[in-house]
Amino acid sequence: MGNNIFDTLIAVPLSLGAYKANVIETKEISLDRAFRDMCASNACGVYGKCWMCPPDVGDIEVLMQEVGQYDYALVYQTVTELEDSYDFEGMIEAKKKSYPLAQGLRKTFDDPKFARVLHLGAGGCGVCKVCAKRTNEPCRYPERAMPSLEAYGINVSALAKSAGMKYINGQDTVTYFGAVLFSLNGEMQ
Numbered sequence: 001m002g003n004n005i006f007d008t009l010i011a012v013p014l015s016l017g018a019y020k021a022n023v024i025e026t027k028e029i030s031l032d033r034a035f036r037d038m039c040a041s042n043a044c045g046v047y048g049k050c051w052m053c054p055p056d057v058g059d060i061e062v063l064m065q066e067v068g069q070y071d072y073a074l075v076y077q078t079v080t081e082l083e084d085s086y087d088f089e090g091m092i093e094a095k096k097k098s099y100p101l102a103q104g105l106r107k108t109f110d111d112p113k114f115a116r117v118l119h120l121g122a123g124g125c126g127v128c129k130v131c132a133k134r135t136n137e138p139c140r141y142p143e144r145a146m147p148s149l150e151a152y153g154i155n156v157s158a159l160a161k162s163a164g165m166k167y168i169n170g171q172d173t174v175t176y177f178g179a180v181l182f183s184l185n186g187e188m189q
């Protein structure tokens, strides 16, 4: 998209360490409630243990509908080299590195030219070491808490394609995605 605001937005995650970034229209985003079913299988062990993860993050039908209320998505990806394809520690570290990038984008979108903004990250929330949900206390930082793309039913592999990115970026690397959904106020674009 040859748009000044979009070009400026794309530059922000790149300056914060993203490998690639792009702006797409949210109508290009493919949604599927099957991703919620994958969460329910609890392969990550966090299902029901984080306020920003299913089932506490909200009803999947409502969240998928919410995606359509935004016009655009700034999609970004991080690519990190691993020691080998069994480097699970490296994968966890890479995910942790994606959290400050996601939070760093908040400042950019805290601007009156944006009518609505929704930050979605990779995997669980990641703000606290241990989510307050585990001790049944309220979220400690609701203004920074961040659900994942999958929690909203977003097909991340299709998202990568729509944004002109590869879902996998080579042997012994791990790729994580994040997106900021937004609408512009008035005719500022």
Ligand code: SF4
Residues within 6 Å of the ligand: 050, 051, 052, 125, 126, 127, 128, 129, 130, 131, 132, 133, 138, 139, 140, 141, 142, 144, 145, 146
């Ligand atoms: S900010 Fe902390 S308490 Fe709130 S959802 Fe995220 S990890 Fe949990």
